[in-house]
Amino acid sequence: MSEQLEKITKQQCTIAPATYDDLKVLFLNCTLERSPRMSHTEGLIGVAQGILDANNVSHKVIRPVDYEIAAGLGQDMSQTPEWERDDWPQIQAEVDACDILILCTSVWLGEKSSVCNRTLERMYGYTHSFNEKGQYRDYGKVGATLITGNEDGVKHCAMNILFSLSHIGYTVPPQADAGWMGEAGPGPSYRDPGSGGPENDFTNRNTTFLVWNCLHLARMLKDAGGIPAHGNQPEAWDAGCKSDFASPEHKR
Template sequence: MSPDGMPSTDFTDLTALFLNCTLKPSPEPSNTSALMADSIAIMRANGVVVEEVRAVDHHIAPGVQPDMRQAGFPDDGWPALWDRVRAADILVLGSPIWLGEKSSICTQVVERLYAHSSQTNDAGQYVFYNKVAGSVVTGNEDGYKHVGMNLTYSLQHIGYTVPPQSSAGWVGDAGPGPSYADDGSGGPDSDFTQQTLTFMTWNLMHMAALLKRSGGIPAHGTSTTAWQDGERFDHPRG
């Protein structure tokens, strides 16, 4: 809390990674990046250290192991990227919509995140505990809520905390037409889109700060290490 009793808006102890799953390698323009930019600006204005990365630039191998070089792939860009994912208090996955679904790159990223779901933090909880996540989605077809639902479910399933209203997006008219960053698209001027993006950003910052400054979710009842050691946390058939 600030001295006047209001919630603190100093988030200088937080870090965020915006992982853009566009199919376009840098420096090609990305509509998903354009929508992410306003969320990034809000976070940086409040002291969050933010990094934006395009997954497609990192030659990520397919698979569900932490390092697919151990499974026969000659190269895998994920292990180096994983260090940045693990260090971030906030993860925002961004994806375009193709055929009503998240991009193939985004599916690949979710699979690689899942590869770490058996790892634990210092409290014996799954490694994604006490971190928060959200999603940003763009497209020229229906489906942003469907994609957001899929992403936020996947992220909470592996241990991320998903705060209220943690997904934002914009879609144009069904079929061919201007994309978010194109002149005349209406996206940057959409009050609904910009309000939703703003609320998502603040929810992510507030929740990340609450978790970090309170010591996180208690390990009692949530420690996979303790469970493996025989602790049953009052389960009636323990």
């Protein structure tokens, strides 16, 4: 190790550039396994939690599969004729309270889990409501994803999840995805004995980068008061404030 690299390493392992103990992180673990059954994805979440604990960051893990989540895009589907019960509003309250959302899933048939799909659908159902600045609800929040499985699909799932989060208002930092794929086919999953998952340096590195990039970006956004409310307010657009948009009639 060079003297310069040794100095950088020593500094980064002892001194963080800011404090993060006022941030809240929510992990939505979209496993198919209901609690208390073991979740391989939750094993990888534990790596991220260790970094958060070292920096006194508040965090919480929720398994949406433990709840009765109705299908649909309403904010509370129990208020519709189709569903008598809908637990999603409880989860949405936790989403609203967090600064960083890490959406986690296992891979099935090369895709994110059905639970993850429904979670994103229900989050999408809240996008017609706005924050206190008149922006879409999730502006100012940071989004990322953790993925596990024993078949190919990490990058495919990450592309879809990160686009979905960005589309509804989340800010996505660099290196916002990390995952572990075991041997393709009937190979071991992350927490199986001898899988090599918890010891995998590539996965541990990417997970560490993900957590720190989320913390850095959330710190910047929170200190700046979120995304500036200029040129991105739906009601202002509808009222005629086009924010420098040159409409075709103005070009004539």
